[in-house]
Amino acid sequence: MTLPKDFSDRLSPMLVKELRQGLRTRTFTSAFLLLQAVLVFTMVVASAAGQASEVLDGFFWFFLGLALAFIMPLRGINALSREQKENTLELVSVTQLSAYRIVSGKWAALFSQSLLLTIAVLPYVVLRYFFGGVNLLQDLVGLGFLLLISSTFTAFAVGISAFRSILLRGLLFFAIGFLVFTGFQIIFTAVQFGGVIPSTLVSGSSIILPSLIFVFVVGVFFTFYFIAMGASRIAAVSENYSTTKRLLSLVALILTLLLPLIGINEELCLGFAIVILTPVLIDALTEKAAVSRIVLRNFVNSRFLPARAAYFLAPGWHTGIFYFLIAAAIFFIASVTFLFPATTHEENFYWALITYFSALAFPMLLIHLSRRPTDSAFKTFIIIQMVCSCLTAIIAMPTAILGTDTFLWALFFLPHTSFVLLMESAGAAPLIGSFQAVIIIGTVIVSALRARPLYNQMSSIMSELKTNSQSPTDNDSAQSDSPSDMQHSPT
Amino acid sequence: MRILATLDTPTHGRAHVMGYDVVEESNKVRSLLGWMPDNYGTYENMTVSDYLDFFARAQGIHDEERISRVRDVMEFTELTDIADRLIDKLSKGMAQRLCLGRALIHDPEVLILDEPAAGLDPKARVELKHLIRILAQDGKSIFISSHILSELEEMCDSLLFIDQGRIVHHGTAEELKRSSKESLLVHVEIAGDPASLQSWTEMTPHVEFIESTKHGGQVALDSAEGEVLADTLRRMIESGLRVTEFKRIERRLEDAFVDILSRLSQPENAEPPPLPNNHTPSDSKG
Numbered sequence: 161m162t163l164p165k166d167f168s169d170r171l172s173p174m175l176v177k178e179l180r181q182g183l184r185t186r187t188f189t190s191a192f193l194l195l196q197a198v199l200v201f202t203m204v205v206a207s208a209a210g211q212a213s214e215v216l217d218g219f220f221w222f223f224l225g226l227a228l229a230f231i232m233p234l235r236g237i238n239a240l241s242r243e244q245k246e247n248t249l250e251l252v253s254v255t256q257l258s259a260y261r262i263v264s265g266k267w268a269a270l271f272s273q274s275l276l277l278t279i280a281v282l283p284y285v286v287l288r289y290f291f292g293g294v295n296l297l298q299d300l301v302g303l304g305f306l307l308l309i310s311s312t313f314t315a316f317a318v319g320i321s322a323f324r325s326i327l328l329r330g331l332l333f334f335a336i337g338f339l340v341f342t343g344f345q346i347i348f349t350a351v352q353f354g355g356v357i358p359s360t361l362v363s364g365s366s367i368i369l370p371s372l373i374f375v376f377v378v379g380v381f382f383t384f385y386f387i388a389m390g391a392s393r394i395a396a397v398s399e400n401y402s403t404t405k406r407l408l409s410l411v412a413l414i415l416t417l418l419l420p421l422i423g424i425n426e427e428l429c430l431g432f433a434i435v436i437l438t439p440v441l442i443d444a445l446t447e448k449a450a451v452s453r454i455v456l457r458n459f460v461n462s463r464f465l466p467a468r469a470a471y472f473l474a475p476g477w478h479t480g481i482f483y484f485l486i487a488a489a490i491f492f493i494a495s496v497t498f499l500f501p502a503t504t505h506e507e508n509f510y511w512a513l514i515t516y517f518s519a520l521a522f523p524m525l526l527i528h529l530s531r532r533p534t535d536s537a538f539k540t541f542i543i544i545q546m547v548c549s550c551l552t553a554i555i556a557m558p559t560a561i562l563g564t565d566t567f568l569w570a571l572f573f574l575p576h577t578s579f580v581l582l583m584e585s586a587g588a589a590p591l592i593g594s595f596q597a598v599i600i601i602g603t604v605i606v607s608a609l610r611a612r613p614l615y616n617q618m619s620s621i622m623s624e625l626k627t628n629s630q631s632p633t634d635n636d637s638a639q640s641d642s643p644s645d646m647q648h649s650p651t
Numbered sequence: 652m653r654i655l656a657t658l659d660t661p662t663h664g665r666a667h668v669m670g671y672d673v674v675e676e677s678n679k680v681r682s683l684l685g686w687m688p689d690n691y692g693t694y695e696n697m698t699v700s701d702y703l704d705f706f707a708r709a710q711g712i713h714d715e716e717r718i719s720r721v722r723d724v725m726e727f728t729e730l731t732d733i734a735d736r737l738i739d740k741l742s743k744g745m746a747q748r749l750c751l752g753r754a755l756i757h758d759p760e761v762l763i764l765d766e767p768a769a770g771l772d773p774k775a776r777v778e779l780k781h782l783i784r785i786l787a788q789d790g791k792s793i794f795i796s797s798h799i800l801s802e803l804e805e806m807c808d809s810l811l812f813i814d815q816g817r818i819v820h821h822g823t824a825e826e827l828k829r830s831s832k833e834s835l836l837v838h839v840e841i842a843g844d845p846a847s848l849q850s851w852t853e854m855t856p857h858v859e860f861i862e863s864t865k866h867g868g869q870v871a872l873d874s875a876e877g878e879v880l881a882d883t884l885r886r887m888i889e890s891g892l893r894v895t896e897f898k899r900i901e902r903r904l905e906d907a908f909v910d911i912l913s914r915l916s917q918p919e920n921a922e923p924p925p926l927p928n929n930h931t932p933s934d935s936k937g
Contacts, residue, residue: 169708169717173705173708174709176705177694180696180701181694181695184697185695185696243692245692246693247690247692248691248693248694250658250691251753252709253657254656254658254681255709255710256682256709256711257709396657396660396677398674398675452674453675454675
């Protein structure tokens, strides 16, 4: 009998399991051997042709980029859904592993294989150095950048793998993956790196180090965020990941908005803030609603947060709507007061900001008005966003051809169309923007009305918990007739 | 069962395992509970020992204790010889033993087994029952759900029957059989013409002929009292029937359960019997 002693007890059980399985699969072994073969072959051919440096350079970055930023993350797209489909997740759920440790273990397994691949190609980095024309520091920064993308994108793939719909997962992976990649590229290049990632590292600009740190922090933040997002989708109602996610996101947002103080361009900061805020707000607005006594007890007993913070930090869309309001207010106030004061910017800019938040709120308005079950709100949210974008694209075509904005007015109520209208009809901006503000207010009111039973439940549980904590003779686990942890069933 | 296993959230009421709330103290409940579902998946590219090792790690068991637990569980479930076999290549019986082993890896106080014998061949079924009996003797509380009532009768101390979401019986198998119907079935064989038995029952009050057999038939008595049984035999002999065999027929659990359901379906008996006060679902076995 062979008892496994190959991995330390300190490693996450899920990581150990995934590594044992992953290293037995042919996919990893084949990809690993193929990469080695291709690199050796290329090196030999290029060396014979006397162009080793240039050819190797291209192959090196292409294959490594493909493996780290696409193939390895793509392997995570079924990580949780396969476990759900094959009834294996439940068996793990009844162990001592939390949802976060399950998801992070999945991520760590894939990312460690990416690291293994990276280490395997390091000898070729040295060989390229031997052939000349290579800046080792640039290469290391490039490699770090690729690993950061790989980490973030793997976390994203594993996080969205909690959604059962393969279509949704595929769509998100390719669409958001493209945005993540482009986002990093923009961030990295825009802070005056001068285009290609590694080429200007040694430019001597003082902005480089803070920028590198910023890119690293953004990557780590999103890696954590996407893992937590996946965890909160599979967690029991008593496990709370939303509070940490939302608080960290608020901190990230505020820090990003303060970046101009260290000399970073305001427009860039606005872009960074939108990149951070968009997935966070979508997640908050579409989270499954649940009222958990154990989660609320943590708020009531918290030394750092007031109990009322539960109304915007506890898990669920019913609190997500208030979180949305707070984040939007911070964003807007920062923009108006010091990022883009009215003296330096056009009024249209503020209406565009309002329209951005309206575009995020609008699908939730439709979902709540239709009184559909909100368990699959994320999927419905994405579908509505796609439909709105398509409608706007269709109606924008005759506008572009005929040079009139008449057609656009037919769909002026859509935030997506309003963006185009703001560009086409600057004079109508107050009207369009005001309507979008009404959409935001309407969304908040309708959502709050729909969530009223949940607020009542939260309120009564928190009152009870406060009473219990104030009277030491009472048992803290005193129980009400109603269930303390109840998933909201809106219909 | 899924609520007790902390997998689902109750929409009404509360559930406790060994005094711990399954929602609020789910981690504590999980440390005390072993869960064996009726339908579960297996992993690819994973051996039996890897599988148990993974769940031992997931339950927070470390170092030598983990290795020792995995070894003990494999020995108990007789999986030692196939420790290096891939789990997706196991037979149904072996897979079921592995699942039981997984549920036992952290030595839980309570086991919840959902249809543990479903789909097993007779040999594997006997082996599984044997393991369950050993666990019960070791003092574990075992909560089994099954549609094969005869198996429950063999394994369980206490039975809880649920029909369409309501409890229709709670007690031992004997209690169920006794409470299901007042009548008693008797197998009778006589020397001579078997039809004479039927003729006799038609003339005798409180006795009903159920079905004929080669040398007699089955008769139902109105009461299950021992005196009625003795009186019936005496009256048969006094009537000239030459009785060669007179044997009480044990009622099957399935029949008793169906009797209870049919009785409850009548409007005057719509209310099921109350649960005994000294039992709660979390501490019952059955």
